[in-house]
Amino acid sequence: MTQAKVCFIGAGNMPRSIISGMVNNGYPSSEVYATNPSQPKLDALKADFGIHISNDNLATAQLADVIILSVKPQLMQQVCEQLSSIDLSEKLIVTIAAGIPASRYAEYLKQPIKLIRTMPNTPTQIGFGMTGLFADDSISNEQKSLVETIMQSGGKTLWVEQESGLNQVIALAGSSPAYFFLFIESMVESAKKTGMSEQQARALAQEAALGAAQMVIQNPHTSLATLRENVTSKGGTTAQAVETFEKGDLRGLVDSAMTNCINRAEEMAKTF
Structure with a gap:
């Protein structure tokens, strides 16, 4: 064929x-x-x-x-x-x-x-x-x-292996580009408040996102936590930003978003 x-x-x-x-x-x-x-x-x-x-x-x-x-x-x-x-x-x-x-x-x-x-x-x-x-x-x-x-x-x-696994694919890959677009969009909006132009902010954010993704791809045996820690000097600027995300329960928010995405896929299976 x-x-x-x-x-x-x-x-x-x-x-x-x-x-x-x-x-x-x-x-x-x-x-x-x-x-x-x-x-x-x-x-x-x-x-x-x-x-x-x-x-x-x-x-x-x-x-x-x-x-x-x-x-x-x-x-x-x-x-x-x-x-x-x-x-x-x-x-x-x-x-x-x-x-x-x-x-x-x-x-x-x-x-x-x-x-x-x-x-x-x-x-x-x-x-x-x-x-x-x-x-x-x-x-x-x-x-x-x-x-x-x-x-x-x-x-x-x-x-x-199981058809139900496609709902996890939806949450992890099918829908997730929108998550990253939202995150980059939020970064650009924050930068604009400090006086940076949208063009400059977008250029910086998109290259950082691309570079981070490439580091994940090119270091398959390095845990994501280690990659994050390698950028996060104790007491530094990155640590302050990461701490803010942790206090805001970014992990919990992401978990809820992905769970809701899977739940919606399961609902759609009953609707159509």
Whole structure:
């Protein structure tokens, strides 16, 4: 299945980023399809990557070996029920939607299916993404490898053994870019109060964030606590800032935020 025909149902930012990675990494654009109700996003995909485009979900899905469901969760049932009129027994279904459990797709599609759930994050758009994947025992190693290759075009991947693990992926990777954006945003806002320009503050904060992430990546055997302590001289400026975070219970706030994120994913599983 190395030259499998891959069809994206939906043409938003995430499928665009995955398609970009696939084509730029050598996947034949002639084997990639995308469908969408409106035309502008499709036209842009065709112009930029040379893929096939269509407004017809059914006709395009019939051609595909792999169907990647990339619509919003609230639209998933409607889209799947439309696709249920075709035989999906020889096709692999992949979903990038949060919250909807694997078992629900068989109900929506009204037939037994082979499905891989994935949870990518927005840095996939620039090749630094992290995608969680889950598949049950019905999925072959060849099918897993194909989907892994597709998703690795936008970054790294991690398989979870239990489907519930995808909710942890959401909290740790899927949603977490927003946490870091909020933290950087807060730092910039504080710096602006002291008279620094937004441009200067952003440049300093974003490079510090990038550098810190690289230090974590390049020192895999050094604990995060040690990395923090190496920057924190006793009685110094960093110690004062860290102490303020600790007194404000930053750890507890982060724990609550991630727990609430997981709880919301579990709620969504019951809603859709």
